[in-house]
Amino acid sequence: MKPADTFRTLFNSLWSKSNRAAKRPRRRHRRLRSETLESRQLLAADLNLFQHNFFDSEDVNDDGIVSPVDALAILNAIQRNQSDEGGMFTDVNNDGRRSPIDALRVLNRINRGGDKDRNDSPTDTETTVPDLPDEVRSIDGTGNNLEDENLGAAGTTLLRVADADYADGISEPGGEDRPSAREISNVLSDASVDSEGNDRGLSAFIYVWGQFIDHDIDLSLSQEDGETFDIAVPAGDPYFDPSGTGDVTIGLSRSVYDLTTGTSVDNPREQVNAITAYIDGSQVYGSDQETADGLRSFEGGRLVITDDGLLPLDESGMVIAGDIRASENISLTAIQTLFAREHNRLADEISAADPDLTDEEIYQQARAIVIAEIQSITYNEFLPALLGNNAIDSYDGYDASVNPSIANEFSTAAFRFGHSTLNDDIEFFDNDGLEVRDEISLTEAFFNPSLLEETGIDSILKYDASSQSMQIDLEVVDSLRNFLFGPPGAGGFDLVSLNIQRGRDHGLADYNSTRVAYGLDPVESFADITSDVELQGKLESLYGDVNNIDLWVGLLAEDHVRGASVGETHQAIISDQFERIRDGDRFWYENVFEGRELKELQQTTLADIIERNTNVEGLQENVFFMNATVSGTVTQAVDNSASNRSRSSSSNRNNNSSRDVAVEGVELELLDDEGNVIDSTTTDRKGSYRFSNFVHTGEYQIRLAETGETLDLLVSNGATRLRGLDFEIVV
Known part of the structure; x- marks a missing residue:
């Protein structure tokens, strides 16, 4: 069976096991939906049972690429009834639940070719100028509704x-x-x-x-x-x-x-x-x-x-x-x-x-x-x-x-x-x-x-x-x-x-x-x-x-x-x-x-x-969101020589004398262009850190709190995502 077929079978199986919501009837004229106060308070509390990636909702593993791997991560988590997200953002539609619908959102994104940046598309693509409609609307809104010509009109x-x-x-x-x-x-x-x-x-x-x-x-x-x-x-x-x-x-x-x-x-x-x-x-x-x-x-x-x-x-x-x-x-x-x-x-x-x-x-x-x-x-x-x-x-x-x-x-x-x-x-x-x-x-x-x-x-x-x-x-x-x-x-x-x-x-x-x-x-x-x-x-x-x-x-x-x-x-x-x-x-x-x-x-x-x-260039695709994020890891070089000496010479032939290991609990600070500390965080067990509270674009620095070592960075638009801002601690 091809990998795609396996993936589709897994998806269909999980979908059939899930509770499908009945199609809601279309609301007419006015929304008349009610909820109990208890459920409303649950929404308000935002328990965040499953994580949602506000920067790119379909990028479940947050690697900068939307691919079938992201959909598979959701389905695997559902199949294992996994409560620990392990750094995954499996609530794609941000409804507080994790379901095959989230995986479907990822697949739809892939099918649309939605992982391409808006600025990667050619600028000379031929566009269509729509023709003039058969009838044009009035300036004052009259005549829009043929049964009541003043409905919605000015005055x-x-x-x-x-x-x-x-x-x-x-x-x-x-x-x-x-x-x-x-x-x-x-x-x-x-x-x-x-x-x-x-x-x-x-x-x-x-x-x-x-x-x-x-x-x-x-x-x-x-x-x-x-x-x-x-x-x-x-x-x-x-x-x-x-x-x-x-x-x-x-x-x-x-x-x-x-x-x-x-x-x-x-x-x-x-x-x-x-x-x-x-x-x-x-x-x-x-x-x-x-x-x-x-x-x-x-x-x-x-x-x-x-x-x-x-x-x-x-x-x-x-x-x-x-x-x-x-x-x-x-x-x-x-x-x-x-x-x-x-x-x-x-x-x-x-x-x-x-x-x-x-x-x-x-x-x-x-x-x-x-x-x-x-x-x-x-x-x-x-x-x-x-x-x-x-x-x-x-x-x-x-x-x-x-x-x-x-x-x-x-x-x-x-x-x-x-x-x-x-x-x-x-x-x-x-x-x-x-x-x-x-x-x-x-x-x-x-x-x-x-x-x-x-x-x-x-x-x-x-x-x-x-x-x-x-x-x-x-x-x-x-x-x-x-x-x-x-x-x-x-x-x-x-x-x-x-x-x-x-x-x-x-x-x-x-x-x-x-x-x-x-x-x-x-x-x-x-x-x-x-x-x-x-x-x-x-x-x-x-x-x-x-x-x-x-x-x-x-x-x-x-x-x-x-x-x-x-x-x-x-x-x-x-x-x-x-x-x-x-x-x-x-x-x-x-x-x-x-x-x-x-x-x-x-x-x-x-x-x-x-x-x-205008002469403005490089805007994020959706200018209604200003969501930038930077991330990296902190590692430490560990000498392998002692362990290498206990091995046979043949097994050591391809080993380096040292290796990098993740360091947990390292404090890092985010500085603005005036040197003010605007946020701080510590690395997780994988040595990873992330900053995502940029309220505007500009020049920033990431600083190791203990050593003062810094990395410069530029947030140029509202969708900036900088990865690989790594530090290596020298002992």
Whole structure:
């Protein structure tokens, strides 16, 4: 029997013995899956019964190559019921179990040729430019659904999954019996100065793309000269009321709402989404015809862009883009610029391929492709990075009965997770992952798009791919919590307070009621939300009752689901929203394109688009992860001469006088480029060590703690894996 046949027989045998899960029915419209609290807590505890390789999940033996040996290691471990992993990473899909499915993932990777580096493929491979669809989507979202032409269109109301919870049941802000939003912010969200990175290696692109896509699907405008809902500041607040007057407030205008609502308890106030709910490039092209026309050159299907490849600025110094928020920070402005360049690159290709096409035809064809790329990146890279690999159901085609509109729970609470992930500075990296200019604080990056005239977008995009984001939790950096848009008293704001207060303005239901509305069991204690005992105590001191927690607070407090960076309720809300956006979009790219065109769109990554439109090179394949690792061994030369003398001369003829043996328990240190020790470890019984907590690229050193001997290394991108950094101890 051939080795491959033996392997297949072993796999099939083990598969038949395993408990096959029944195929779950497809969820329609909204996720209504519930779990017992006991199982949820088990997930939160993350017992790590079997190891998962976060750097390359299918590389089970961590030798840098994905091969049948990796699948065989899993099957052998299952067959022997092996509990000691012996350095193997056998939980490939990171579901907390080890099963033939893990081996199948390895085999699928091999069959796809997935062990090749993205930069090993030829750059001159011919690509297909998808043709213009038979019908193009409108700018304002109307006409997408043929039965209800306004479904998901700009200017329609947000929908609710949970019942509204206004103080009077109609329109008065909720949360009247809860502490001030600023008090909650001070207690729960003061970021530790030592906070760095996150437990899954998510890069800064998790919040950059999150904000970019958020500006594609929802915008709640504030009333002008209308109702206010100011945030009370606790007396003596060190930032906003240092003199202790007790009279300070943080100003907040209430959101624009549908004037036909808010008339009775049967017709509570409903807020308006100013842009389309569809992922249709609204932030690039606009959500109304006037804006869309103002972004076009009307020559060759191109968008207006400067000679330096930047977005133009208006009279106030802000960028002119499809969304009014495009200047909020320079990372956002950089990616807005990137997709304007991508549109123009495609327009030039389309025009060159068929000079007879009109400006309008070129524009619409390039627009359709850009929208498809944004959709593909969101669902194939961003959402799996954020929610885990299996949180979103597979696509079954367009469903006219699905309402794609944005849920209030999503836009006003769940999708504001990114505020906790931002770093307090922005840096500028070259292709080697090294700084090319001084970093700036996040406060300096607010509404400062002219800075791109000095820096360009390359070094910012490289930094976003090469630096980890902060953990998704309740902690928020000072630039957002105390100095948003300026110092206190001079434009300063607290984004945490805003999130909480905005939820009350919109009459969002409390955390527990929202869980029930999404088909989840209610929590019965603060310990059901988080395993962090200190956080449990803070929540109880603020809210007293587990049934009265502000939704944004409850979502960010949750223990994360295994393999994801959000909690159970958080995952349910985001998954529900993105499934409805996709399934209710008649122009969804998988419903419009097919064959080779569709395949190329699905294989286009954010890294591809960055490298096509900038001078950035050598990015990791998935820029949503910044996971680098270095490893090596420590050995000691042992003299064999004594043992050799006891052997016959013939048997000694091929023996060296010494041999290297592994040394266990040797301490090694990881140093940054300033000589600071940022991590330490000791060698295992095989003499092996590993460091994997690199929060950004750059120059580092490995040092033997006892002798001071060092090895220099360069982490140049988010997928750097350096092996063979070995030390030999001389005795």
